[in-house]
Structure formats: structure tokens, C-alpha cells
């Protein structure tokens with residue numbers, strides 16, 4: 001009986017941890033929760049080794065409003081930046 005409870009606890013912790021790590025790495029939290037549900041803690045180890053999906057993270061930051069695209073070089077920069085850190089263009093509005 002206790003072994004079943006321990007197994008359920010491990011599965012639950014693996015699912016939550018996989019979801020959190022996947023989200024923080026720009027990957028599908030739902031997909032990784034399902035994989036962790038099916039395979040236990042092994043997908044969590046795989047997730048920790050996988051590199052972050054930078055494109056998805058940047059897209060999320062742009063949608064959240066903390067980052068924006070430079071209108072001159074299209075690189076991702078901070079939303080409050082007044083000068084692009086990539087191309088050096090001035091983004092300050094003179095009005």
C-alpha cells in the first residue's frame with residue numbers, strides 16, 4: 001500500500017516539476033506533464049539536459065511586453081531601451 005502512495009507521490013512531483021521546467025525553458029508544459037505522467041521522472045532529467053528554446057522564450061517576452069523588436073535590425077531588445085544593444089540605433093522618440 002505504501003509503495004503505491006510513494007509511486008503516486010513521485011509521479012505527481014515529476015509531473016509538476018516537468019511542467020515548471022518545460023515552461024521556464026520555453027517548451028510545451030502540457031506535453032511534458034503528459035510525458036512525465038506516462039514515464040515518471042525520466043522526462044524531467046531529459047528536460048533538464050535539453051537547452052532552452054530561445055525563440056519561444058523571446059516570443060513570450062515580446063508578448064508579455066518586457067522585450068520588443070528593434071525597428072532597425074529586428075533583434076530582441078528590452079522594451080524600455082532607448083538604444084539598440086545590437087545595432088546601436090537610437091530608439092528615443094523626439095517629439
Ligand SMILES: [Zn+2]
Nearest residue numbers: 070073084087
Ligand atoms: Zn537594432
